[in-house]
Amino acid sequence: xxxxxxxxxxxxxxxxxxxxxxxxxxxxxxxxxxxxxxxxxxxxxxxxxxxxxxxxxxxxxxxxxxxxxxxxxxxxxxxxxxxxxxxxxxxxxxxxxxxxxxxxxxxxxxxxxxxxxxxxxxxxxxxxxxxxxxxxxxxxxxxxxxxxxxxxxxxxxxxxxxxxxxxxxxxxxxxxxxxxxxxxxxxxxx
Numbered sequence: 460x461x462x463x464x465x466x467x468x469x470x471x472x473x474x475x476x477x478x479x480x481x482x483x484x485x486x487x488x489x490x491x492x493x494x495x496x497x498x499x500x501x502x503x504x505x506x507x508x509x510x511x512x513x514x515x516x517x518x519x520x521x522x523x524x525x526x527x528x529x530x531x532x533x534x535x536x537x538x539x540x541x542x543x544x545x546x547x548x549x550x551x552x553x554x555x556x557x558x559x560x561x562x563x564x565x566x567x568x569x570x571x572x573x574x575x576x577x578x579x580x581x582x583x584x585x586x587x588x589x590x591x592x593x594x595x596x597x598x599x600x601x602x603x604x605x606x607x608x609x610x611x612x613x614x615x616x617x618x619x620x621x622x623x624x625x626x627x628x629x630x631x632x633x634x635x636x637x638x639x640x641x642x643x644x645x646x647x648x649x
Contacts, residue, residue, distance in 0.1 A: 485576035492565035493521035496532055499558040502551045503536055520566065529566035533559060541621065548605055556601060557594050564590050 496517035504510035513535055520529035536559055546552055564586050572578050 479577060479579055481580045482577040483580065484574075485572040485578050486574040488565055488569050488572055488578060489521045489524065489574060492524075492529065492562060492569055493517060495558050495562045495565060496520065496529075499536055499555060499562060500532075502555055502558070503539055509539070521569075524566065524569035529562075529569070533563055533566070536562075553598055553601060556597055560590060560594060560597070 497514060500510060500513035500517060504513050513532065516528050516532045516535065519526065520532050536555070540555065568583070568586065
């Protein structure tokens, strides 16, 4: 083979694109976020100004994911679940547990994937597996709380359990992040 043929073969090989596998446009994440957020809002908020505000915030979050709108929507939904006495015997309660988490998964992925990018479906496998594992344990815990607590709905202790769980999560995050921060400081000193 001549030098000219080898050079053209190496240029062709350098321009070859990697195989992506199955993919969808990046804006599919925004659509998925908007749909899950809208369903969560319709389940949680009564018809009126709070529902319209939640839907507007969800829409802004889908269009502008780098704003605080997706996180504000999640905070609105979570706080409204604490204000209204939860009915742990309704399907809406369990659906909101899953939808809130799924909305968070999509909101986090929207930050990493631009709307015009190609999103490999394979890249969603791990986050969705985490979602499934966390939801299995969360839903089981919610059923246990609903069954074991006195009263018709178990509503008296659910907000307290939520606050305790949030504090435990903050403590866990502190325990996990502190060594990383110490490691960064050591690297800066060198």
